[in-house]
Amino acid sequence: MFEKLQAPPPDKILSLISAYAEDGRAGKIDLGVGVYRDETGATPVLASVREAERRLLAAQTTKSYLGMGGDPTFCRVIVPLVFGADAPAERIRALQTPGGSGALSILMGFAARLTSRIHIPEPSWGNHAAIARHVGLEIVRYPYFDAATGRVDFPAMKAALERAEPGDLVLLHGCCHNPTGADLTRGEWSELAGVLAERKLLALVDIAYQGFGDGLEEDAWAVRHLAGLLPEMLVASSCSKNFGIYRDRTGAAFVLGRSPEEAAIAEAQLMAEARTGYSMPPDHGAAVVRIILEDADLTARWRNEVETMRRRIADLRRGLAEAFRRRTNSGAYDFLTENRGMFSLIGVTPEEALRLRQEFGVYLVDDGRINIAGLKEDQIDAFVEAVVTVKG
Known part of the structure; x- marks a missing residue:
């Protein structure tokens, strides 16, 4: 065959x-x-990572399964890193994933149960469209980059998304756009939030490079701003770059629901996606991140x-x-x-x-x-x- x-x-x-x-x-x-x-x-290998690994090897007593959602403590401590200390935590659920790609895969698979279409910027990271096709989403490209200026063509982007159908999924780069490096201004993010809310579009924000643009807190501004304005949202985060643990495949998938009850149901659906995709994410990298974020000096x-x-x-x-x-x-x-x-x-x-x-x-x-x-x-x-x- x-x-x-x-x-x-x-x-x-x-x-x-x-x-x-x-x-x-x-x-x-x-x-x-x-x-x-x-x-x-x-x-x-970052010095903070080396120290966390030293502590992990000294304290770890088992390598038994953790479950489809991964390390619960990792999931708890990663939420404020991405969404901030004032996040509506009762409406947010997080799953540990095999890197940012794993987060995107289960989030798009989950979204494919709700909608049939995704809007992806032109250009974008190649795996965005590849994952969308794999889960059966129809891809619509929206203009994003003006090659003549090296900047975002926000009027064209906004006009395109204003024509999107209610319920469509919209992929957004939270910071440090790949491949252009051109990001929206805060004013443009605010305008975009209005379009997403008015058109009833579901945002999927990929924040793979938090900390590499203007700073860890500054780079998360768009995610936090949208979370304060939108009733529902999906976010994919990667620890590969800012923790330097590329080969350890550590990321997180987040869902923001209208209510704690709806967020819990969405979390269960994401668990089902994880079960059929990889069953359980690898633990080592997430344990390292957890140890770092739980210790003030190491953080x-x-x-x-x-x-x-x-x-x-x-x-x-x-x-x-x-x-x-x-x-x-x-x-x-x-x-x-x-x-x-x-x-x-x-x-x-x-x-x-x-x-x-x-x-x-x-x-x-x-x-x-x-x-x-x-x-x-x-x-x-x-x-x-x-x-x-x-x-x-």
Whole structure:
């Protein structure tokens, strides 16, 4: 029967890993894979995580099942991190999931029981549409990014969502938009909240990069603002980036209900999705996060580490924009300082991206997305020269 199968297209980002590894050039630059790297080019294990793991190994007495919702204490302590101390906790339910992708999978699967259509920004992270298709949702793309300015085209976005049908699901990036780095302003979020409420749309907010934009509290502003205005909402959160535990697959799926009773029913439905998808999420990463967030001193240490990562990304953005300004004698790349998080679209075509790989050893995604955190300071000028050269 297998002869009937056709090979799926290779993952554009993951395929860069092999190509980069096989490149023997000393000056090669990897801006493709979306992981944070420090000034040495390493993706470090945070000191707060190491300490939490030490405590976990010393105290853990069993590896028995925890259940479909994962670690209940993790679920309790992750709510205020995302929704704030003043969150309507009685209307919120949280499930531990295998990373942010696991959260998106069970939330979209749950939403597919309520609606048939999802609105996804153009562009967006590729897995958003892939998961939506997998659970049978019809995908409608709404305009989001103005490539000419490097900023959000909010009037076009708002106009498109004002035409959405009541009950439709709307995917939103809570902060640090992937792949553009262009985020809504607080005023635009407020306008958007009015559209969502008036059109009776169900928001699904993906907040995968909390802490990498303007700060842990600042980056959660949109989620918290919407939670204070909307009767119902879904949120997918990832611990991969801000805790640096990528391979431990730790995330959370949240549902905000109109009432505690409706939230509890929705939670039970999410449990059913989890049961058929993966039965129980892996425990190690969630236990690490729990230990950190339950200890005030460890939490303070972790927050300082996240701030260090955030500042490095912001410094690289400024350095990159300044280098482009010097080389081009223009402000065409100043949007890099306005964008937030790890990613931006640098404005190269797939053909130019291929030239960058072949001629300069610069690895980035074909759509021009670069991982700012993949740069070292001493690579900035070489990268800028390569981009300017291929763009002629």
